[in-house]
Amino acid sequence: DGGITQSPKYLFRKEGQNVTLSCEQNLNHDAMYWYRQDPGQGLRLIYYSQIVNDFQKGDIAEGYSVSREKKESFPLTVTSAQKNPTAFYLCASNPGQENGYTFGSGTRLTVV
Amino acid sequence: AQSVSQHNHHVILSEAASLELGCNYSYGGTVNLFWYVQYPGQHLQLLLKYFSGDPLVKGIKGFEAEFIKSKFSFNLRKPSVQWSDTAEYFCAVNAPPVTGGGNKLTFGTGTQLKVEL
Numbered sequence: 001d002g003g004i005t006q007s008p009k010y011l012f013r014k015e016g017q018n019v020t021l022s023c024e025q026n027l028n029h030d031a032m033y034w035y036r037q038d039p040g041q042g043l044r045l046i047y048y049s050q051i052v053n054d055f056q057k058g059d060i061a062e063g064y065s066v067s068r069e070k071k072e073s074f075p076l077t078v079t080s081a082q083k084n085p086t087a088f089y090l091c092a093s094n095p096g097q098e099n100g101y102t103f104g105s106g107t108r109l110t111v112v
Numbered sequence: 113a114q115s116v117s118q119h120n121h122h123v124i125l126s127e128a129a130s131l132e133l134g135c136n137y138s139y140g141g142t143v144n145l146f147w148y149v150q151y152p153g154q155h156l157q158l159l160l161k162y163f164s165g166d167p168l169v170k171g172i173k174g175f176e177a178e179f180i181k182s183k184f185s186f187n188l189r190k191p192s193v194q195w196s197d198t199a200e201y202f203c204a205v206n207a208p209p210v211t212g213g214g215n216k217l218t219f220g221t222g223t224q225l226k227v228e229l
Contacts, residue, residue, distance in 0.1 A: 042202060
């Protein structure tokens with residue numbers, strides 16, 4: 001089945017450590033996105049990539065980094081510079097056409 | 113930049129009541145509009161979408177939404193809610209690249225709906 005796989009589902013890290021969240025898709029979609037979901041704030045865009053080897057900052061990119069070396073993969077690194085990293089992170093993809101976005105099941109990151 | 117406003121943050125209804133959730137967006141060009149639902153512990157799921165054509169869009173589970181261009185609105189409605197509709201609902205807007213948008217999906221802050229028996 002085609003879809004988006006995010007791993008792990010739950011992640012715990014100590015404060016000050018960088019952590020990388022995985023997002024893999026087998027939908028052959030060009031565009032991929034990272035969102036952060038916090039209660040009462042909806043989903044906010046962190047980074048997005050329209051095509052391999054290219055990505056743009058979203059609305060809340062500070063403290064995060066991404067890479068897009070392969071079409072299927074769009075890993076997100078939460079760095080120690082991110083002041084409030086504890087959140088639910090969602091990855092999505094889009095074929096670049098009208099028919100919309102597919103979301104992964106998310107990774108809940110807790111920094112202690 | 114595009115933005116989306118959902119004015120109802122928490123809504124509590126009894127079963128069989130009618131539902132209307134407000135959504136307004138700000139973007140001057142052509143947009144695609146979406147409503148997503150997130151049931152407790154589950155993925156985001158697409159309820160319905162509007163790209164063009166008939167401004168009254170029907171989605172899954174009896175939901176519908178009406179695009180009113182002059183009001184920049186895309187309100188979600190359901191004539192009779194069920195307990196199983198308890199979830200968080202998100203409105204989202206995408207400005208497609210062909211109209212100068214960045215093909216980014218921008219979400220509202222969400223509306224938590226609780227349906228009581």
